[in-house]
Amino acid sequence: MTQTKAPAKEQSVANTVSTINDVARLAGVSIKTVSRVMNNEPNVREETRTKVKDAAARLHYRPNLLARSLAGARSFLVGLLYDNPSSSYVIDMQQGVIERCRQSGYHVLSEPQDSLAPDIGRAIASLLATIRLDGVILTPPLCDMAVVLDAVEAAGVPYVRVSPSLFPGRSALVEMDDTQAAYEMTQFLLARGHTDIGFVRGHPEHGSSHRRYDGFVKAMREAKVEPRTHRIAQGFNSFASGLEAAKGLFKNSGDLPTAIFASNDEMAFGVMAYAQQTGVRIPDQVSVVGFDDTPGSMIIWPHLTTIRQPVTDLAYAAADMLLSRATVDEDAPNFSDTRRELPFELVERESAKAV
């Protein structure tokens, strides 16, 4: 363990770390007034405010976040809790949250969690007890776990959920309409003359899988095309499962669907890989579309037609909701919105064409 001994270090490199005291002294006011200025509080004469700001600037003063947290009610820290296999999703989410938080002087603690761990509830309770976060953002699958929500609520920390499938209304949330997106993607295919459409279902544990399938079925039924069971394959959101699904769907080379809608991009890539291996030409023989617009959709050929999830926008929205929530007086009635739905985008590329 560290045992710092020397009371005062000699190597004061260029110790520009000035405190609120230094500023107060230089400006000739009390530290409380400096505090007021730094926090943009009212009731400070404009002249004084300027004087303090100048002093702070001259000393390169930056309030110590840790001290603020300890003394005050806010910690200027929000947590992003995730357990998501997709690196691009996590990065986009994180990027968006950090960007927004930074604008408000907040920092983000990125906390990956093992959603399969039996003691995840305690792990989160422990985290929240150790660091008093001003808010947390929960992404799938954590946002659908009761123990997680319980832990966060017990700690009294405001939170926002991103794309939850369960417990609607239990918390503020931001989401995208998976069902509608899948519906429109199916219509897109239908409009291009496809009626014999195969579907690769997503991981049954994920709420979004079911919503996407529902959207597909709805569009088909509306077009008076009953989905046929031998055209429906079960996948598990992975490349391998997509490839496996394609094996089933392409079993009879004389009876191929004209299009395949995979419930996520990874599986679409699997389908495309299998097609290539077996000489099925995409999109000439079979059109393939995916869902998510992962980076991979732009590196395979043909580029994948897919649904773009507005991940960064979801992050912005979640951060905004959280910050407005954390900033608002808890006693006051809260009129801020509690649910935001963001638009998706159908991105047409080369993997699908009219029949």
Place this chain on the structure above:
Amino acid sequence: MTQTKAPAKEQSVANTVSTINDVARLAGVSIKTVSRVMNNEPNVREETRTKVKDAAARLHYRPNLLARSLAGARSFLVGLLYDNPSSSYVIDMQQGVIERCRQSGYHVLSEPQDSLAPDIGRAIASLLATIRLDGVILTPPLCDMAVVLDAVEAAGVPYVRVSPSLFPGRSALVEMDDTQAAYEMTQFLLARGHTDIGFVRGHPEHGSSHRRYDGFVKAMREAKVEPRTHRIAQGFNSFASGLEAAKGLFKNSGDLPTAIFASNDEMAFGVMAYAQQTGVRIPDQVSVVGFDDTPGSMIIWPHLTTIRQPVTDLAYAAADMLLSRATVDEDAPNFSDTRRELPFELVERESAKAV
């Protein structure tokens, strides 16, 4: 701004946030003794230690990290500064750093930085003044920027650089031998009968690009094959630039190289996409290999033969170095290593075959 008014909240949800005082009272000792136990300090009777631990457990006590930071010398916070376009690189790095830090009770502040911003030095100085980090990890390209290093050093914060290209010896660092990896990949191709090998160079601003090219040239010369200029294309690490490079390399369909070594995976994907568009069969006509082992290399067909960077291991090593550095008494001579080189791995998949 927030104005918390009510002095004491009525809604004490289940306010299990116990303090060191509560533990001390329950255990019948002073808070200092509790502190000693929580920090695993010596000179506490075993019996007392047990008593305190029991009390802490019963109260679900977790030391407040912010208070510890303010009072003590350590903040239990390390920063991961990055500005990297590759989400998988960042995620793997972050994941590894977080994992290791967690084991030591440290938390990680993920701080993306705009390396192109003119005031990046001040931005980092400001960050370090606001939050007293116990250490920071710098990844490319930040780790090669003098202003960044200056800012970190001025703040007196220990740091470790990952895969730096410049200023060797200026700090502790972890790296991988890009040159050797490219050398071995080239030998891999040579050993399979390829001599007419095309090379797509990486972004000239990235140090690794030059090292990889050097490794390629070295292996070629050793095999008595002089690389020919019309087989060398300049890329910029992007898919599009790889595709563009392939255009040049494949210009004369009667005179194709038998293999193409792209300096990173993205560009290899571009090459493969162009090949597919123009009917060049991979790997039958042309073998393609990449570098990095990004997730995409497993979703394209044929899967890409490439070099796996040990990103997570680099992260582990960097975190370990940093923590040992931060934990060690600054006055004592430091015998811990200051540079670690980690092994890469040539991952053979389907995109390359013997000629």
Place this chain on the structure above:
DNA sequence: ACGCACCTTGATAGCGCTGTCATTAAAAGG
């Protein structure tokens, strides 16, 4: 002029912990 608002400012008490140092108890030495 006085009284009563309100605006402006500062003194002071912590936040929950660690570092220092004093103190006591136990062990070692002669």
Place this chain on the structure above:
DNA sequence: CCTTTTAATGACAGCGCTATCAAGGTGCGT
């Protein structure tokens, strides 16, 4: 047996800031 060393514990002063509350200043109505 008493002194010296060493182990074990506690009292207390902050870390840098915010929250509370009191105090002084200003303006205005009467």
